[in-house]
Amino acid sequence: MNYQRFFEDAIDQLHAERRYRVFADLERIVGKFPRAIWRSNGRAQEITVWCSNDYLGMGQNPDVITAFQGVAGKMGSGAGGTRNISGTSNPLVELEHELADLHDKEAALVFTSGFVSNEASISTIA
Numbered sequence: 001m002n003y004q005r006f007f008e009d010a011i012d013q014l015h016a017e018r019r020y021r022v023f024a025d026l027e028r029i030v031g032k033f034p035r036a037i038w039r040s041n042g043r044a045q046e047i048t049v050w051c052s053n054d055y056l057g058m059g060q061n062p063d064v065i066t067a068f069q070g071v072a073g074k075m076g077s078g079a080g081g082t083r084n085i086s087g088t089s090n091p092l093v094e095l096e097h098e099l100a101d102l103h104d105k106e107a108a109l110v111f112t113s114g115f116v117s118n119e120a121s122i123s124t125i126a
Contacts, residue, residue, distance in 0.1 A: 033057035053113060
C-alpha cells in the first residue's frame with residue numbers, strides 16, 4: 001500500500017467536501033473585547049469575534065489578568081496535562097469547591113468547553 005498516496009487522497013477528499021479545516025490565526029486585543037487581529041496570507045486585519053468561549057470578556061478583565069499573573073508566577077502556566085493523567089491543580093479544586101458552595105451542591109466539576117461538558121454529562125446518564 002502506498003501510504004503517501006492514501007493520505008493525499010484522503011486530504012483531497014476533505015478539500016472536495018469542503019471539510020478541510022484551516023485554523024484562524026487570531027490575536028485578542030486586551031481592552032477591546034470582542035475585537036481581535038486576524039492574520040492570513042501575510043496580512044493582518046482587525047475583526048470582531050463572536051464565537052469565543054470568553055463570551056463574558058473575563059479573560060480581559062484587569063482583576064482576572066492580575067490574578068492569573070500572580071498564580072502563574074507561583075505555579076507556572078498551563079495545565080501540564082489532563083487531570084486524569086497529571087492530577088488537578090489546587091486552584092481548580094478550590095474553584096470547584098467554591099462553585100459547589102455557591103449552588104449549595106455536594107460537588108462541582110469544571111470542564112474545558114461546552115462540548116466536553118455535554119459529552120461527559122450525556123455519557124454519564126446514558
